Amino acid sequence: xxxxxxxxxxxxxxxxxxxxxxxxxxxxxxxxxxxxxxxxxxxxxxxxxxxxxxxxxxxxxxxxxxxxxxxxxxxxxxxxxxxxxxxxxxxxxxxxxxxxxxxxxxxxxxxxxxxxxxxxxxxxxxxxxxxxxxxxxxxxxxxxxxxxxxxxxxxxxxxxxxxxxxxxxxxxxxxxxxxxxxxxxxxxxxxxxxxxxxxxxxxxxxxxxxxxxxxxxxxxxxxxxxxxxxxxxxxxxxxxxxxxxxxxxxxxxxxxxxxxxxxxxxxxxx
Amino acid sequence: xxxxxxxxxxxxxxxxxxxxxxxxxxxxxxxxxxxxxxxxxxxxxxxxxxxxxxxxxxxxxxxxxxxxxxxxxxxxxxxxxxxxxxxxxxxxxxxxxxxxxxxxxxxxxxxxxxxxxxxxxxxxxxxxxxxxxxxxxxxxxxxxxxxxxxxxxxxxxxxxxxxxxxxxxxxxxxxxxxxxxxxxxxxxxxxxxxxxxxxxxxxxxxxxxxxxxxxxxxxxxxxxxxxxxxxxxxxxxxxxxxxxxxxxxxxxxxxxxxxxxxxxxxxxxxxxxxxxxxxxxxxxxxxxxxxxxxxxxxxxxxxxxxxxxxxxxxxxxxxxxxxxxxxxxxxx
Numbered sequence: 001x002x003x004x005x006x007x008x009x010x011x012x013x014x015x016x017x018x019x020x021x022x023x024x025x026x027x028x029x030x031x032x033x034x035x036x037x038x039x040x041x042x043x044x045x046x047x048x049x050x051x052x053x054x055x056x057x058x059x060x061x062x063x064x065x066x067x068x069x070x071x072x073x074x075x076x077x078x079x080x081x082x083x084x085x086x087x088x089x090x091x092x093x094x095x096x097x098x099x100x101x102x103x104x105x106x107x108x109x110x111x112x113x114x115x116x117x118x119x120x121x122x123x124x125x126x127x128x129x130x131x132x133x134x135x136x137x138x139x140x141x142x143x144x145x146x147x148x149x150x151x152x153x154x155x156x157x158x159x160x161x162x163x164x165x166x167x168x169x170x171x172x173x174x175x176x177x178x179x180x181x182x183x184x185x186x187x188x189x190x191x192x193x194x195x196x197x198x199x200x201x202x203x204x205x206x207x208x209x210x211x212x213x214x215x216x217x218x219x220x221x222x223x224x225x226x227x228x229x230x231x232x233x234x235x236x237x238x239x240x241x242x243x244x245x246x247x248x249x250x251x252x253x254x255x256x257x258x259x260x261x262x263x264x265x266x267x268x269x270x
Numbered sequence: 271x272x273x274x275x276x277x278x279x280x281x282x283x284x285x286x287x288x289x290x291x292x293x294x295x296x297x298x299x300x301x302x303x304x305x306x307x308x309x310x311x312x313x314x315x316x317x318x319x320x321x322x323x324x325x326x327x328x329x330x331x332x333x334x335x336x337x338x339x340x341x342x343x344x345x346x347x348x349x350x351x352x353x354x355x356x357x358x359x360x361x362x363x364x365x366x367x368x369x370x371x372x373x374x375x376x377x378x379x380x381x382x383x384x385x386x387x388x389x390x391x392x393x394x395x396x397x398x399x400x401x402x403x404x405x406x407x408x409x410x411x412x413x414x415x416x417x418x419x420x421x422x423x424x425x426x427x428x429x430x431x432x433x434x435x436x437x438x439x440x441x442x443x444x445x446x447x448x449x450x451x452x453x454x455x456x457x458x459x460x461x462x463x464x465x466x467x468x469x470x471x472x473x474x475x476x477x478x479x480x481x482x483x484x485x486x487x488x489x490x491x492x493x494x495x496x497x498x499x500x501x502x503x504x505x506x507x508x509x510x511x512x513x514x515x516x517x518x519x520x521x522x523x524x525x526x527x528x529x530x531x532x533x534x535x536x537x538x539x540x541x542x543x544x545x546x547x548x549x550x551x552x553x554x555x556x557x558x559x560x561x562x563x564x565x566x567x568x569x570x571x572x573x574x575x576x577x578x579x580x581x582x583x584x585x586x587x588x589x590x591x592x593x594x595x596x597x598x599x600x601x602x
Contacts, residue, residue: 086491091489105480105481117488120489139470
């Protein structure tokens with residue numbers, strides 16, 4: 001296990017493991033989606049999980065997120081074994097996520113969407129809110145300030161009041177990132193943040209992910225099947241294929257790993 | 271202006287007031303439909319049950335008296351005291367919140383991710399259960415509901431407007447109860463809108479109405495929200511039950527007001543709170559004016575019984591999403 005902190009070439013401090021997956025096996029009936037996989041995610045790093053379609057990446061993310069409960073293995077979060085919990089409780093643990101197919105509240109404005117990300121930080125009770133007085137109002141104002149900061153950071157001031165259903169795809173992805181960031185998560189999970197984007201949008205998104213990590217020190221785990229982008233931004237990469245881990249290490253190590261090359265380029269059977 | 275014109279205005283005003291009463295019922299449907307995608311068939315029965323409970327508390331009835339008498343051969347009926355109205359209201363509200371908890375615990379929780387038709391069937395079952403349970407708890411005789419809202423014509427308004435229309439016109443006749451209902455409905459809707467726009471829980475309610483998965487990911491408990499929504503719907507049912515019950519007595523037919531809410535929903539859309547209000551007003555005014563201008567003189571009257579449904583049918587043909595409902599776009 002990695003317990004030593006170190007400083008990267010670009011001056012970021014990588015701490016001990018935030019989350020550890022230990023021998024995770026996940027089955028759906030007879031189908032084995034994930035088979036005996038272990039890896040860790042360290043404080044402050046950008047950790048990527050890559051693999052071809054159907055490799056089990058999304059299942060892995062859902063295990064980390066608590067949507068799925070693995071049949072075998074343990075998820076350690078901040079050094080303690082995480083008990084099985086209901087999906088909405090995960091957010092209260094400090095894990096925020098985005099979705100491959102964008103799950104925003106389409107009828108609500110950008111601002112309202114991002115404000116929902118602050119729910120876990122807002123403490124005023126139901127009765128207080130009904131009279132909208134004192135603590136409830138201060139709560140709202142204080143959290144609004146945090147949200148405005150994130151809006152500035154991600155450069156979406158202009159669409160603050162726009163219902164997100166009307167925004168183009170790339171901007172929706174950015175709003176979803178903003179909502180996840182608003183929770184000030186200890187661990188941020190991104191499910192294919194660049195899926196369906198053109199080159200320019202991909203570059204924007206990569207820059208935002210790097211900036212978020214740099215500026216807020218947010219630990220990020222992301223899934224991607226586009227290898228190129230991932231290799232540029234990730235500190236360490238896990239490679240999955242057919243539910244198994246076939247590689248783990250820095251982008252350089254992964255790139256030269258024969259198993260990975262075979263999985264991505266195919267291998268001749270004789 | 272002639273007396274006929276002012277009489278028309280009076281009909282119009284009465285239509286608005288009737289419309290408010292329809293809106294009150296429709297509102298309960300919209301709240302639950304938005305948050306959980308369930309068409310709650312039991313909304314009308316909830317209004318009946320709330321009114322029954324209110325009268326029961328107020329008059330100091332012993333719950334399940336008939337059942338107890340039948341089993342033990344006793345002759346219980348009343349505790350022998352009257353409860354102050356405000357206290358009875360608070361207790362009734364607590365019963366409705368408890369009811370919301372039980373619905374979530376025994377029905378919704380087990381039907382997560384089921385088809386809408388299954389949830390709809392569950393609410394039909396719930397409606398019949400509540401109807402029987404209400405009867406068993408409070409008895410099935412017709413009861414008078416009086417919580418101190420003045421009733422009968424508003425004489426002040428009648429006197430002030432008596433001189434408007436010349437000899438044949440005696441001033442606007444508006445029922446005090448209807449005026450009260452209107453004021454209550456306006457306050458209710460305004461506070462609901464403010465609550466859902468500017469508070470954390472309101473935002474969570476809208477979030478759940480929009481996308482369940484996303485709501486879970488930001489830490490909203492669907493089950494907690496469902497309890498809150500059903501509690502609010504119970505509160506709205508209580509208001510509707512009070513207004514309709516004061517008007518026509520608390521009895522089984524009270525639950526049928528739900529049928530009047532259906533055309534309102536067709537017009538306003540199932541997902542819009544303003545739609546429920548405006549839909550109610552259009553139906554209320556429409557059916558009164560239609561009766562006044564066309565029904566009574568040319569069709570032999572009694573058009574109020576079917577006008578709303580005909581209007582709803584026209585809407586279904588030409589604008590199925592209603593006036594304010596979200597536009598139905600199917601992506602291919």
